[in-house]
Amino acid sequence: MFKNLKLIFFLFFIPMHAQNYSSKWYGNGYDNGNGEDLPQNSIKDIIKDKYGFIWVSTKSGLLKYDGRKFLLYKDFDHVFGGDFFGNVDKDSIVVSDGRNERSIIISGRNPAWSKNNNDNNFLIRDNKNRYQRLIKNSLLNDLTVDFYYIRIGSGIYYLNKNGYIEFENKKKLKKENINFKYTEKNLKNIFSYDDYLFIAEPEQRRTVLFHEGKVYYDNTPTLYNDPKTTIYWHQATGQVFILNRGNIYISNWIQHTLVLTHLVKYENIEREFSTSMFYDEEFGKLYMGTLTKGLNILTLSKFYTSQKQIPYTHESVYAALPYSKNSVITEEGFEYYRDKIKTVFPYRLASDSRTLLYDSSHNLLYESSAMIQRRSKKSGFIKKDSLPLSHEIKAIFRSGNENMATGFDEKVIRRFLYFFTDKNFTHIKSKMEFPSAVNIVMSLNDDFLYVGCTDGLYLISVKRNKIERKLADNIAIKNIVKTKDGNFWVTTYGDGFFFLNNNTLFKLPNDRNNYLADAHMILEDHKSNFWISSNNGLFKVAKKKLLSYVKDKKKIVNYYRYTTEHGFLNNEFNGSSTPGANILEDGDFVFPSMEGFVFFNPDEIKTYFPNRDHIFIERASIDSKPIAFKNNLSIEGTYKVADIYIDIPYYYKDIENTYMEAKFEKDMEGEWKFINSDRKYTINKMPPGKYNLLVRFMISEDGTFAYKKVGVEILPRFYETFLFQISVIVLGLIIIVYLIKIRTNFLNKKLKKTNHTLTITKVKLKNESQYQQKLVESISHDITSPLKFISLLSKQLREIDSPSIQKEYFESIYESAEQLYKFTLGLKSYTQLYKESIHIESDEYVLYNLVEEKILIFQNIAKQNGTFIENICDRNLKININRDVMGAILHNLIDNAVKHTVKSEIIISTEIGDSYVEIKIADKGTGMLKEQMDYYADLLQGSDEFKDYGLGLHMVVQLVKKINSQIHFQANIPNGTIVSVSLKSTTIKT
Secondary structure: OHHHHHHHHHHHHOOOEOEEEEEEEEOOOOOOOOOOOOOOOOEEEEEEOOOOOEEEEEOOEEEEEOOOOEEEEOOOOOOOOOOEEEEOOOOEEEEEOOOOOOEEEEEOOEEEEOOOHHHHOOEEEOOOOEEEEOOOOOOOOOOOOOOEEEEOOOEEEEEOOOOEEEEEEOOOOOEEEEEEEOOHHHHHHEEEEOOEEEEEEOOOOEEEEEEOOEEEEEOOOOOOOOOOEEEEEOOOOOOEEEEEOOEEEEEEEEOOEEEEEEEEEOHHHOOOOEEEEEEEOOOOEEEEEEOOOOEEEEEEEEEEEEOOOOOOOOOOOOOOEEEEOOEEEOOOOEEEOOOEEEEOOOOOOOOOOOEEEEOOOOOEEEEEOOEEEEEOOOOOOOOEEEOOOOOEEEEEEEEOOEEEEEEEOOOOOOEEEEEEOOOOOOOEEEEEEEOOOEEEEEEOOOOEEEEEEOOEEEEEEOOOOEEEEEEEEOOOEEEEEEOOOOOEEEEEOOOOEEEEEOOEEEEOOOOOOOHHHHOOOEEEOOOOEEEEEEOOEEEEEEHHHHHHHHHOOOOOOOOEEEOHHHOOOOOOEOOOOEOOOEEOOOOOEEEEEOOEEEEEOHHHOOOOOOOOOOOEEEEEEEOOEEEEOEOEEEEOOOOOOEEEEEEOOOOOOOOHHHOOEEEEEEOOEOOOEEOOOOOEEEEOOOOOEEEEEEEEEEOOOOOOEEEEEEEEEEOOOHHHOHHHHHHHHHHHHHHHHHHHHHHHHHHHHHHHHHHHHHHHHHHHHHHHHHHHHHHHHHHHHHHHHHHHHHHHHHHHHHHOOOHHHHHHHHHHHHHHHHHHHHHHHOHHHHHHOOOOOOOOEEEEEEHHHHHHHHHHHHHHHHHHOOOEEEEOOOOOOEEEEOHHHHHHHHHHHHHHHHHOOOOOEEEEEEEEOOOEEEEEEEEOOOOOOHHHHHHHHHHHOOOOOOOOOOHHHHHHHHHHHHOOOEEEEEEOOOOOEEEEEEEEHHHEEO
């Protein structure tokens, strides 16, 4: 404990300062430099052209910087880090090649080799001496030449090695001696303004002034002639810097008086050995180049980050209270100013209190260890005690006339809000219960309060000690701010921020990156601008824009975001504290952050926007090939991707504050798209035509946009040109006419062929009609055979008296008649086979059974002839060929066999092969003549000849053709005929 006290008291004597700049290195691996932006670390000179671009001379070439990227000009391979000269206002900057042999002219934002030898005139010769131009563009001050000259408005000053100075008036063109002798050591302290030349003499603590060849002395000790001062003078920019004890000043000549303005305290200036320097007043950037470490860009800021800077202690801060007109005090006992820190009382450094209040005696009250702690002002806040409460306290609040504290009971989940009788928090007068933690309380009037909880927003009545309404649900309230106009504004945990009016929340738009979804605290300046802290930057917005948005959701709200680019040490601010920020008597705003308290006066903080005329669209990359253009860009139709670069000297990495958008339009149609920090617009494959690329960006915080338009023409490929299209149309018409002619000839030929076919078909139809007529006659003839048999048996029956024979005849007649009856039942379908197209396939059936049916018709006839019919077909063979067709074929073949076979046998069998099945009907009758067999074979192949060999086989051949099968006739040895019908195997199932 004693050691800790010693440390804290020791801090009273430790000087602590606030930092008001951020630093970014560019180079090959030094500090934060990533080595990707600069070719190497040797920086010789820095200058800014009239268009706002920064130019850097290095030992590896010439660089142009637009605030985002360094563009290396590789066409000047003999540039070895020369110095910049020339006239910026006249758009003529000259840089030598490092050997003073050739010069480069930078004009119109682009460098080119100089065609004028006078641009490289670094030497002046007279009868005796050679004078070299004095170059003070370096802090090294390595002046090793005997004779120098300095050219200013009224003439030329010649500096001789003996220490004497001569002046040549440009009107008289005559040298005149000046009664002054300089020392070589003091040449490093020389600089000029307009027609005035200055030399500081630290040994005598005086400053010598030369004007039109006359010398004047100022014996006043100043920083100019301080022995600890280093003077940097850049002839081209006219800037003069004074470096003294880690402080950097910029000098100005105002009403014939030298005036110094402090820029920044930078302790490392001597260690980093800067060789060149440029201050961009417009954007508050200080560029420092070195020969070994690269380029360091300091963003000078009016934001001051105040830190305690105690070793091994974090800088994260939360609640603080105004302590003096320009400082705040924390629970830890530190008093923070914008530029220093003091310790008010010793205290442990590990505390993390989120609420801090003064009581009626101006004692400090805060929550610690679940109790309200009090530090006595009378003791200088050294003495402390805790207030005697029987409840565990989480936070304390004061709003309006009410003094409150939130507490919790470990036995239940619900939270309590306690109301106290006075500012000293000594007695509890009432309490209210809430379903979740209370984060903030804000007074509406003497009776009503807004209570923000983790589950929503409540309206409560103090007088009735009850919750009146729940105004919002499922929103975690972080803070409620009441502005000077009486309006309320609400921040939340992750749900954005709201305008609260008449107990209704109105959602306000987030920034384009949604950082305001987790806004912390809102402070209003005297110009009615809101300053909103967040986890990623500080935002500025005009209150009137937010109120306009509440009335009309179509209104655009533009936020200006401040980040480390503007001088913060860290982008993350802290919230969830009471108070969440403070406004001091001197006008300073104080916000807590992860790196200490950020102080600033809103009137001193600038918003940085590009100049209306400083946007240039003149570079592109077509399929990774860079090109330059003016006003209009032509792209070959064969391209794959085109990038159009938007060059704008805006010296912040992220251009979100400019709200830059681009629209690629044709016929005034197109959609605005945000331009990212790469500052380019990509055109993917588009149809040929003329387009416009319209770019807009914000140039002031009132939302004013500037516009820039360039024409883009995507050239058609050869087959997309108008001439090619006309040629294609003409060729197409010729082809169409030719095709019509070919088609006409083809149709005529086809018509002739069709007429010929119709003629043949007509003949065939006629033959078919005759053929069918003969087939019907054949059917009648085939029916006659069984009828004739029945008639014959009937006649014999009359002549025979034997009852047994009569019975036999009767049975034969009956059986034949019955089979004939069955045959005639199918006669209708039988005849249809010749009138309509038939379905070849049908349901499966057993072939053996069909053969048996046909045998029954002719069995009695065969029996009378002494002929035996045997069916030895496969009993399991199933086929799905149309049953009527197969029945007709078998009927006629068996009929024909019975007619020509007497006292013999007829055998019907089947033979099953790999790809076929044959039905064979073999008889041993009289047989067929070879002439008949050949005739039927020819008939099967399509012969139109018709011979009267019996119509039954004609019908069989016709039906066999219909089912796409084959029939063969061959002689049976020694006598008779074998008829084979071959069926396709796809129709057979066994």
